Amino acid sequence: MIRNLKPALISAVVVVILSGLLMGIRLSQQGTSLVLVGAGADVAVKIAGAALFIFLFNLFRDHLTSLWLKVPALPRTPAAFSILAARPAVHRLFWCFLIAAALIWPFLTNRSNIDLATLVLIYVMLGLGLNIVVGLAGLLDLGYVGFYAVGAYTYALLAMYFGVGFWTGLVAAGAMAALFGFLLGFPVLRLRGDYLAIVTLGFGEIIRILLNNFTSLTNGPNGIGNIPKPDLFGLEFSRRASEGMQTFHEFFGIAFNSVHRVMFLYFLALLLVLLTLFVINRLLRMPVGRAWEALREDEVACRSLGINPTAVKLNAFTIGATFAGFAGCFFAARQGFISPESFTFIESAIILAIVVLGGMGSQLGVILAAIIMTLLPEVARQFDEYRMLLFGLLMVLMMIWRPQGLLPMKRPHMELRT
Amino acid sequence: MTAVTPLLDVSGLCMRFGGLLAVNEVALQVHEGQIVSLIGPNGAGKTTVFNCLTGFYKPSAGSIRFRGEEVSGMPGFKLARKGMVRTFQHVRLFKQMSVVENLLVAQHHHMNTNMLAGLLKTPGFRRSEKEALERAAQWLERTGLLEFANRTAGTLAYGQQRRLEIARCMVTRPTLLMLDEPAAGLNPRETVDLQELIAELRNEHGLTILLIEHDMKLVMGISDHVVVINQGCPLAAGTPEEVCRDPDVIKAYLGET
Amino acid sequence: MPDWFYYLLQQLLNGLTVGSTYALIAIGYTMVYGIIGMINFAHGEVYMIGSYIAFIVLAALALMGIESLPLLIIGALVVSMIVTSAYGYSIERVAYRPLRGGNRLIPLISAIGMSIFLQNLVRLAQGSRDIAMPNLVRGGLDIGPSTGFHATLSYMQIIIFVVTLISMTLLTLFITRSRMGRACRACAEDLKMTNLLGINTNAIIALTFVVGAALAAVAGVLLGMYYGVINPYIGFMAGLKAFTAAVLGGIGSIPGAVLGGLLLGVAEALTSGYFSAEYKDVVAFSVLILVLLFRPSGILGRPEVEKV
Numbered sequence: 001m002i003r004n005l006k007p008a009l010i011s012a013v014v015v016v017i018l019s020g021l022l023m024g025i026r027l028s029q030q031g032t033s034l035v036l037v038g039a040g041a042d043v044a045v046k047i048a049g050a051a052l053f054i055f056l057f058n059l060f061r062d063h064l065t066s067l068w069l070k071v072p073a074l075p076r077t078p079a080a081f082s083i084l085a086a087r088p089a090v091h092r093l094f095w096c097f098l099i100a101a102a103l104i105w106p107f108l109t110n111r112s113n114i115d116l117a118t119l120v121l122i123y124v125m126l127g128l129g130l131n132i133v134v135g136l137a138g139l140l141d142l143g144y145v146g147f148y149a150v151g152a153y154t155y156a157l158l159a160m161y162f163g164v165g166f167w168t169g170l171v172a173a174g175a176m177a178a179l180f181g182f183l184l185g186f187p188v189l190r191l192r193g194d195y196l197a198i199v200t201l202g203f204g205e206i207i208r209i210l211l212n213n214f215t216s217l218t219n220g221p222n223g224i225g226n227i228p229k230p231d232l233f234g235l236e237f238s239r240r241a242s243e244g245m246q247t248f249h250e251f252f253g254i255a256f257n258s259v260h261r262v263m264f265l266y267f268l269a270l271l272l273v274l275l276t277l278f279v280i281n282r283l284l285r286m287p288v289g290r291a292w293e294a295l296r297e298d299e300v301a302c303r304s305l306g307i308n309p310t311a312v313k314l315n316a317f318t319i320g321a322t323f324a325g326f327a328g329c330f331f332a333a334r335q336g337f338i339s340p341e342s343f344t345f346i347e348s349a350i351i352l353a354i355v356v357l358g359g360m361g362s363q364l365g366v367i368l369a370a371i372i373m374t375l376l377p378e379v380a381r382q383f384d385e386y387r388m389l390l391f392g393l394l395m396v397l398m399m400i401w402r403p404q405g406l407l408p409m410k411r412p413h414m415e416l417r418t
Numbered sequence: 419m420t421a422v423t424p425l426l427d428v429s430g431l432c433m434r435f436g437g438l439l440a441v442n443e444v445a446l447q448v449h450e451g452q453i454v455s456l457i458g459p460n461g462a463g464k465t466t467v468f469n470c471l472t473g474f475y476k477p478s479a480g481s482i483r484f485r486g487e488e489v490s491g492m493p494g495f496k497l498a499r500k501g502m503v504r505t506f507q508h509v510r511l512f513k514q515m516s517v518v519e520n521l522l523v524a525q526h527h528h529m530n531t532n533m534l535a536g537l538l539k540t541p542g543f544r545r546s547e548k549e550a551l552e553r554a555a556q557w558l559e560r561t562g563l564l565e566f567a568n569r570t571a572g573t574l575a576y577g578q579q580r581r582l583e584i585a586r587c588m589v590t591r592p593t594l595l596m597l598d599e600p601a602a603g604l605n606p607r608e609t610v611d612l613q614e615l616i617a618e619l620r621n622e623h624g625l626t627i628l629l630i631e632h633d634m635k636l637v638m639g640i641s642d643h644v645v646v647i648n649q650g651c652p653l654a655a656g657t658p659e660e661v662c663r664d665p666d667v668i669k670a671y672l673g674e675t
Numbered sequence: 676m677p678d679w680f681y682y683l684l685q686q687l688l689n690g691l692t693v694g695s696t697y698a699l700i701a702i703g704y705t706m707v708y709g710i711i712g713m714i715n716f717a718h719g720e721v722y723m724i725g726s727y728i729a730f731i732v733l734a735a736l737a738l739m740g741i742e743s744l745p746l747l748i749i750g751a752l753v754v755s756m757i758v759t760s761a762y763g764y765s766i767e768r769v770a771y772r773p774l775r776g777g778n779r780l781i782p783l784i785s786a787i788g789m790s791i792f793l794q795n796l797v798r799l800a801q802g803s804r805d806i807a808m809p810n811l812v813r814g815g816l817d818i819g820p821s822t823g824f825h826a827t828l829s830y831m832q833i834i835i836f837v838v839t840l841i842s843m844t845l846l847t848l849f850i851t852r853s854r855m856g857r858a859c860r861a862c863a864e865d866l867k868m869t870n871l872l873g874i875n876t877n878a879i880i881a882l883t884f885v886v887g888a889a890l891a892a893v894a895g896v897l898l899g900m901y902y903g904v905i906n907p908y909i910g911f912m913a914g915l916k917a918f919t920a921a922v923l924g925g926i927g928s929i930p931g932a933v934l935g936g937l938l939l940g941v942a943e944a945l946t947s948g949y950f951s952a953e954y955k956d957v958v959a960f961s962v963l964i965l966v967l968l969f970r971p972s973g974i975l976g977r978p979e980v981e982k983v
Contacts, residue, residue, distance in 0.1 A: 017761040021754070022724065023800040025731050034734045034808050039800070140780055142787075187968050193779050194714050195967055198918060202960035205915075213953045279537065286536035286543075287522070287529045294512045294523040301510040304472065305524045305590055306498035345911070349787055356784055389795040395788025396770050403774075403781045416518040416555060416567040436977075 008058035012051040019047045099274070106266055111259045114266050118334065120374045121269035122327055127354040127366040128276045129323030134352065135361035135409065136280075136289065137316035138296035139189065140197040142348050143204025146184075147177045147321040149211060149343035151328025156224040156338055157217070166230035170329045177325025178318050185317035190310050204348055212340040223339025227332050229261065230268060237261035265334055272330060276323055277363060284412055288315055293411065346388070353391065357398055359405025368406055423486050425450045425626050426471070426502075426594060431480035433466050433650075440466045442650040443480075448594070448643075453620055453627045455641040457634075457661075459670055463650040464630045465507060468598055471628075472504045473497040484594070499527055501593030505583045505600060513572030517563060517582060520571050521554035524586045553589055561585040561615065577608045584615065588623075595619065597629040601636050609633060613640050638662070646670070678824040685826040686948040687941060692832045692901070694940020695839040699894040700917035701924070701932035702846065703887025709863040709927035710883055711775065716786030717766050719914020720793035721759050721888045725895025726905045727797060728755040730808055733900075744812065748834070748896070755892040762793075763888025764881055772877070790910075798907040805906045812900065835897045842893050843933065846886070850929065859883060863927065912956060916943075919963040925976025934974060 026037045106114045133141045154176040155169035211218050235248040283289045291312045332338050358369030377387050424447040433441035441463045448454045469475040473494035482490040512520050530546035558564040561581045601609045619625045631637050644661040646653040648670040707715045729751040736750050770789045774782040812831040819825030850856040861869040862879050870876045924935025946958045
C-alpha cells in the first residue's frame, strides 16, 4: 500500500490540475469586458471529492483488484439455451414474433409513442446502412451523414422546384445518394483505414458547408420547408384534401383522426427497415458478402485471388449510401422542414456509435443500440444537458470494456453438405 | 530449344528500394507444362522477384510477358484473373472463415455476382453457387481436405493449411501456379506428399508451376528447370543436375573452400 | 508598389501567422502518428482547452493588476502548458493505452468519444457561447505608403511568429540533442525494437502526448489572443485543419508538419482574400483529399512500400 502512495498522490494532483482552473473558474462576459466568476463552492467540493476518490482508488488499488476478482462471475447462459438459440428455426420464429409485435403495437399505444418509434426506426435504418460499410466491409466512414443529407435535400429540392411527390422522391433520393457514394468512394476507398476515416469526415463536412452556403439553390441556413408528406397511392392523410386529391379517411369512410398519418409514417418506416434487413441478409449470402468478409481479414490474399478490393469496397459504400438516402428522404418527409443543422458530424458520430455499440456487423445489435440511443435521452429528460457528455464517455468505456459490442455478430456460414 | 513462346518470359527485371537494388537484371523463362524452381541463398531476392511477377511490387525496370502479353506493373488482382496465381511464404488463409468458404471466395470473379440475381435468388444465381460448391468439393477431395470442409480454416494443422492454400489457388482455374516456399515448415513425409501433389497438378491438370524453395530434395526431385539467383543477380540456370554441379552455385551456398 | 502587391502581402502575412499556429498543433498529430500510428482525434480539443485556460489566466492576471505584456503572455503560456500537458497525459493513459495493439478502428472510436467528451465538458463548465476578450495587443507595422493602400504586420502577428519560432527551436533542440528526444526518434522508427532495447516506451509515448499537448497550448494562447474569441467548438475545425497540415507535409515528419501548416495557412488566406471567406474551411478538406489521392506520403514523407 505504501508503494502506491506516490502514484496515488500524483494522480490526485493531476485531477486537480485538470479540473481546477477549467471548472473552478467560470469565464463570464459582462458587456465588452471579460470577468471571472468563481464557479461556486459546490464545484470546489466536487473537484476535491474527485481528487480524493482517485487518490484512495490508486492507494488501495491492489486490494480493490483482488476483491474484484473474488466477485462471482455472472451466471452463464445454460448450454441448452445457446444450442436452441442457434437453430435456424428458432431464429425465424424470433424474427416473426418481433415483426408481428412491431405491426400490432401501434394500435395499442398513443400518438406520441408512435412518433417516437418512427424516429427510432429512422436511426435503425441509418445504423443498418452504416453497418454495411463499417461492420461488414470494415470501412470506417465518418461522413455518413453526408449521404443522409443528400437524400433529404434531393427530395426537398425536387419537391420545391418540381413538385415531386414522396414516392418519386424516395427513388430519386436513393439514386442520388448512391451516385454520391460512388463518386466519393471511387477515388478514396484505396486509402488506409484511418486516412479513409478522416477523408470521409471531410466529405461529410464539405457537403454540409456547401448546403449551408449555396443559398441560391438550397436556401442556406434557412432550410427548406413545406416538404410534402407521403401519401398512400394518392390518398392524403390530412383533414381536407388538396386540389384533385382525395383523403384517406374519406376514401375509407371513417372519421378523421390525426393519428392515422402518424401510424402511416410508422408503417412506412417499418417497411423500409424490413426491406433493409432483407437486402442485408441476402448480401451476406452472396459472393459480395463473402468478399467483404475476406477483404476484412486479408486484403493481400484477396488480391492474389483476383478480387479487386476497390470495386468490392465501392459496392459496400454505394449500397450504404443508398440506404442513407432513403432514410434522408423519409426524414425530410416526416419533418416537413430540413436545414443543414440536422446534418452535422455529431450525427455521423451517433450513427457510428450505434453500429459500434450494437456490435459491428450484427443486425440485431444495431437495432437494439438504435433503440437505446434514441430512447434514453427521451426517458432521462433531466440529463439532457449531460447527454453528449455521457455519450462520449460511453464510447470510450465501451471500447475499453466490450469492443465487440452488445450483441457481437454471428455470421451465417456456408455449409458443404456431403 | 524450340521456338515456342514461353508462358512466362521475364527479362531484365530490376527492383530498386530507395538506394538498394534488390533485384538486378533477373531473367527467366517458364514454358507451358514445365515445373521451374527459383532458388538462392537467403536474402537473394527470390520473394521480391515473386512480388514483381505477381503485381505486388511495380518493377523499376524490365519486362514480364505472360502469354506474350506485357504485364509488368499490372496490379495483382488483374494478373490473378489472367491466370497467374500465387501462394505466400506465410500462409495467408481467411482464418475466420470456413474451409469451403475460402474456396468460394477464391471463385469470386467466376461466379454470378449480379446484385439483382443475388437479391432475388434467380435460377442463374443458384446454379452459380451450386457449381462453385461442387468445384470446391472436388478440390477438397483431391487435396484430402474434404472432411474439414465446414471447419474454420484457422483450426487446421499447418500442413493442412498449406494444402488448403494450394486448393484455393486451384479453384481459380489458373494457368500458372506460383508457390512461395510451399515446403517451409513441413516434415519430410508431408514434403513427399507435396511433391506428389505438385506432380499431379502438372501431369493431370496441365498446370505450369514456378516455385521458390529451399528444400533441395524437393527442388531436385520435381523441377524440369532451375534458376539460381544470388544477391539479386542471376547466377545460373539449367537442369537440376547442371545447377548442382555449377561451381558458382556451390560457392554461393557454401562459401569459399 | 501597386495596390495588389500590398493586398497579396497582407494575405500572405495573415496566412503565415495562422499557418504557424496550425503547424504547432500539427506537430502534435504527427509525433503521435509517427510513434504509435494512430490519429489523436482529441488533440483539437486539447488546443481548445489551452485557449480557455489562457483566457482564464489572462483575465486573472489582469484582475490582479498585472499589466506588463510579456508577463501576461508568459503567465498564460506556462499555466496553459501545464494544464494541457496534464490533459494530454491523462487522455493517453485513459483512452488509448488500454487499447494499443489490435484493431485500428477501436482506438479511433475511443478517440472520437474522448473528443466529444472533452468538448462537452468545457461546454458544461464554461457555457457554449462565444467568449470574447478585449484586444491586448494593438497596432502594428505598416508596410508601404502610410496613406492609401498598405499592408500591416500587426504586433500580435510578430508575437505569434516569435513565440512559434522559439517553440519550434526548443522542440528541435529537444528532439535532436537530448537523450529523451533520441528515444522519441528511436520509437518513431521501430517501437518494438526500442522496447526490446530496454527503453520505457510507455513513458516515451506519454511524453510525446505531453509535448504535443504543450505545443497545442501555445497555439491556443496565441490564436486566442489573435482572434479574441473562443467557444467549445473551435477544437474540431482546428484539429481537422492541423491534421490536414500534418498529412500535407508528410505524416510522421516534424518539419513536414511545419511546412504543411504554413502552406495550409497561406492557401486558406488566399482563398479567403480572393474568393470567399465562407469557403475557407472547404479549402482545408479539399487539400486533404487531394493530397491523400495523389501523394499520400505528403511533401516530405517517404512513400511506404507494402510488405507482402
